[in-house]
Amino acid sequence: MRKSVSSFCFSRIRYSMQKILLVAGFQLLTAALGDAADWKIGVSKVNINPTEPIWLAGYGNRDRPSEGVIQDIWVKAAAFQDATGAISVITTADLVGLDTETVEIVSRRVKERHGIPRERLVFNYSHNHSCPVTNGVLPLYYPINDQQRAVIDRYSRRLHDQYVEVIGKAIENLAPSTLEFEQGLAGIAVNRRRARPGGRKLPGPVDHDVPVMVARDEARKPRAILFGYSCHTTALSGYQINGDYAGYAQAELEKAFPGSVALFVMGCGGDANPLPRIMQVTTPEAVELASMYGKILAAAVKIVIGAPMKPIRGPLKTTYGIATVPFQKAPTKAELLERQKTLNGSQRRFNDYLLSVLEKEGKLRDSYPYPVHAWMFGTDLTFVGLTGENVVDYCLRFKKEYGNDNTWVAGYNNELLSYIPSLRVLKEGGYEGTEGIYEYGLPAPYGYAIEEVIAQKVEELVREAREQVSAGKP
Numbered sequence: 001m002r003k004s005v006s007s008f009c010f011s012r013i014r015y016s017m018q019k020i021l022l023v024a025g026f027q028l029l030t031a032a033l034g035d036a037a038d039w040k041i042g043v044s045k046v047n048i049n050p051t052e053p054i055w056l057a058g059y060g061n062r063d064r065p066s067e068g069v070i071q072d073i074w075v076k077a078a079a080f081q082d083a084t085g086a087i088s089v090i091t092t093a094d095l096v097g098l099d100t101e102t103v104e105i106v107s108r109r110v111k112e113r114h115g116i117p118r119e120r121l122v123f124n125y126s127h128n129h130s131c132p133v134t135n136g137v138l139p140l141y142y143p144i145n146d147q148q149r150a151v152i153d154r155y156s157r158r159l160h161d162q163y164v165e166v167i168g169k170a171i172e173n174l175a176p177s178t179l180e181f182e183q184g185l186a187g188i189a190v191n192r193r194r195a196r197p198g199g200r201k202l203p204g205p206v207d208h209d210v211p212v213m214v215a216r217d218e219a220r221k222p223r224a225i226l227f228g229y230s231c232h233t234t235a236l237s238g239y240q241i242n243g244d245y246a247g248y249a250q251a252e253l254e255k256a257f258p259g260s261v262a263l264f265v266m267g268c269g270g271d272a273n274p275l276p277r278i279m280q281v282t283t284p285e286a287v288e289l290a291s292m293y294g295k296i297l298a299a300a301v302k303i304v305i306g307a308p309m310k311p312i313r314g315p316l317k318t319t320y321g322i323a324t325v326p327f328q329k330a331p332t333k334a335e336l337l338e339r340q341k342t343l344n345g346s347q348r349r350f351n352d353y354l355l356s357v358l359e360k361e362g363k364l365r366d367s368y369p370y371p372v373h374a375w376m377f378g379t380d381l382t383f384v385g386l387t388g389e390n391v392v393d394y395c396l397r398f399k400k401e402y403g404n405d406n407t408w409v410a411g412y413n414n415e416l417l418s419y420i421p422s423l424r425v426l427k428e429g430g431y432e433g434t435e436g437i438y439e440y441g442l443p444a445p446y447g448y449a450i451e452e453v454i455a456q457k458v459e460e461l462v463r464e465a466r467e468q469v470s471a472g473k474p
Contacts, residue, residue, distance in 0.1 A: 038314055041177035041215035042079040043224040043261040044169035046162045047072055048094070049241060050132050054151050057096035058129025059237055060141050060346055060439070065148065066132070070287065071242035071251070073131055075162055076263045077170035078215070078224045080179075082314035087174075088120040088375070089167055090226065092263040094243040095125045097416025099136025102156070106163040113164070114171055119320035121167075122373055122385050124265050124413050126246040128233045134159060137416050140349045141439050177215040177223060180309035181381050183405070184210035184300035188245070188293050189231035189272040191392070193430060206230070206272055207395045210297065211265075211408045212304040213312070213381075222260045225253055227301045228410060230267030230395050235274045235290035238282030245274055248294025253301055262301075266412035268386070268395035270419050271432050310406075313378040317468040323370040323457035326447035330364035350438040357443075364443035370454065371414045374461035376469050382407045384458055387414040391432055393422035397455065402462060418442055423451045 049072055053065035073094035080088045089110075107118050133142055135156040144152070191204030207230040215224040233244035243250065246264040253262035274293050278286035331339070336355050343351050357364060373385030382402045386394060390411030399407045411420070418440040425433040426448055434445040 038083040039177050039179050039215070040081040040174040041179065041224055042081075042170040042173035042175065043077065043215070043263075044166050044173055045074045045076040045261050046166040046169075048075050048159060048162055049073060050155055052151060054132045054155055055142055055144050055148050056129075056239065056241070057131050057133045057137065057142075058127075058234070062239065063143070064239065065151075066241055067239040069241040070282065071247050073128070073241060073243050073247065074250075075159075075166050076261055077166045078226060078261075078263055079167070079170040079174055080316055081174050082316045084315050086120070086316065087114070087116055087171060088316055088318055089116060089170060090122045090124065090263070090265070091163065091167065092265055093123075093125040094128045094247050095131050095134065096127055096129060097125055097137045097412070098123055098414070099134070100415040101136055102134070102160060102163075103414055105160050106167075109160075109164050110167050113168065119318045119373070122375075122410075122413055124385070124410055125416075126233045126243070126264050126266050127269070127389070127412050127416075128242075128244050128246065130236050130238070130240065130242045130244055132241070138439060140353055140441055141346060143346075175223070176218055178220075179213065179215050179312040179377070181211070181213045181312050181377075181406070181408075182304045182307070182309040184212060184304040186210050186229060186297050186300040188229070188274045188296055189269065190275040191271055192232070192273040192275070193271050193425070193428070193432065204271070205392050205396060207267060207392050209395075209399075210300040210304070211267075212301050212309075213408075214305055214309065222257045222305065225257065225260055225262040225301065225305070226265055227253075227262065227297075228265040228267045228408065229297055230269040230392055230411075231272040231274055232269050233266075235277050235293055236282060236286055237279055238286075240282050242282075242290075245290050245293035245297065248291045249297040249301070250294075252295055252298035256298070256302060257305075265408075265410050268390040268392050268409060268411040270389040270391040270411065270421075271425065272392060310380065312380045315378060315469065317376045317465045319374045319461040319465045319468075321372055321457055321461050323372055323453050324367045325370045325450045325453050326367050327365065327442065328444045328447050330366065330443035333358050346439065350441065353441050354443055368417065368442075370417070370457075372454065372457045372461060373413065374458060374465050376462075376465040379469060380406060382462060382465075384409045384462070385413045386411045386420065386454065386458075388412070388417035388420040389432075390420040391422050391425050393424055393451070394420070394454070397422075398458060401459075416440075420454070421446060421450065423448060426450070
C-alpha cells in the first residue's frame with residue numbers, strides 16, 4: 001500500500017513538474033516570439049519578360065538583341081506591417097540595375113497610392129547580366145541604334161507600371177505572420193580582382209554569408225523567403241533572357257516551399273564573381289553550371305530554414321539619408337580633347353559625354369548625392385541598404401561594427417550609380433577602383449574619403465533608428 005501511495009505521489013509530482021516545465025517553455029516561446037507574431041507580411045511577384053527582342057544588359061561586347069527566354073525574370077515585393085500599422089516594402093528584381101528616374105517615378109506613385117514614404121521603400125536588384133537594358137542604366141555602354149532605343153523605352157515604361165503593381169499586390173496580401181532570421185554559408189563567390197586571367201594570384205576578401213529572413217503563416221509555412229549573397233550574377237552571358245544563378249536559386253526555393261515567394265537581395269558583390277564560369281556563350285554546360293550555383297545557394301537557404309531561427313520582433317524603424325561622396329579632380333576640357341585623339345568605341349563615347357556635359361553645364365561634378373538606408377527590426381536585426389556596386393569590404397566592415405550575427409548589409413539598391421570602391425580598392429586601382437568609373441558617365445575616380453563618408457552616414461542613420469526603437473516612436 002505504501003509502495004502504491006509512493007508511486008502515486010511520485011507520478012503526481014512528475015506530472016506536475018512536466019506541466020510546470022511545459023507551461024514555462026510555452027511562456028518562454030511566447031516571450032521569445034512576442035512582437036514577432038504581431039507582423040503582417042505580404043508578398044507578390046510580377047513577370048517582366050520582354051515581349052519583343054531587346055538589347056541585353058551587363059556586357060558591352062554584345063552586338064545584337066536578345067534571342068528568346070530560357071528562364072523567366074521577375075520583380076518581387078515583400079511588404080512588412082508592424083503593430084503600429086506602418087508599412088515598409090523591399091523590392092527585388094532580376095535586373096542589372098535601375099536609374100534615378102525610375103526610382104523617383106515609382107516612389108512617387110507608391111506614395112500617392114499607398115502613403116508609403118521614400119524611407120520605407122528599398123529597391124534592390126540582382127545585377128543580372130542577362131536581362132533587358134532599361135532607360136538610364138549604363139546608357140553610354142551599349143552600341144544601340146534608335147530602333148533599339150524605342151524598344152528599350154517601351155520596356156522601361158511598362159516596368160514602371162509593374163513595380164507599382166507588384167508593390168500594390170504585396171500590400172493587398174498582408175496577412176498575420178511570424179518573422180525569423182538566421183545566416184547560412186555558400187562558397188560560390190571568388191574575389192575576381194585576384195583571379196584575373198594571365199596568372200594565379202593570392203585570394204582576396206569575400207563574404208560567404210547567406211542572410212535569410214523568413215515570414216511564416218499561421219501554420220508555420222514559409223510565405224516569403226528573403227535571402228542574400230555577395231557575388232556578381234555573371235555565371236551566364238550570351239543572348240537569352242534568364243535570371244542567372246540568383247534566378248535559379250529563387251526558382252529552386254519556390255519549388256521546395258510551394259506557395260512561397262523567394263526574393264534574392266544582392267549583397268556587396270562588386271569585386272566577386274561565381275567561378276569557374278563559361279563566358280560569352282549560353283551552352284547547356286554553361287546553363288548547368290549556373291543552375292548548380294543556384295542550387296548550392298538554395299541549399300544553404302534550405303539548411304537555415306530547416307533549423308531553429310531567431311524570431312524577429314517589431315517595430316520596424318526606417319531611416320534614409322544622403323551621403324555626399326567626393327570625386328577626385330575632374331579632367332579639364334583640354335585633357336578630354338587630348339584623350340579624344342586616341343580613343344574609339346565605348347571609351348570614345350564616355351569621353352565625348354564628359355565633353356558634352358562641360359559644354360552644357362560649364363563644369364563636371366565634384367561629388368555625388370549617395371542614398372543610404374538603415375532599418376531596425378526592433379532590437380533583433382539591423383538592415384543596411386547601400387547604393388551602387390559596393391565591393392565586399394562594406395559588408396565585412398558594417399557587420400563587424402554592428403553585429404556579425406544580426407546585421408544584414410545589402411548593396412545594389414536605388415540607382416546603379418557605379419562601382420563603390422573601398423579605400424583598399426581605391427589604393428589598389430584597377431577596374432572596380434578607377435577604370436570602371438567612366439562607363440557610368442562619371443568624371444573621375446572617387447576621392448579617398450568615400451568609404452569613411454559612407455560609413456559616417458550609416459552610423460548616423462543606424463543610431464537614429466536605434467534611438468527610435470528605444471524611445472518607442474512611431
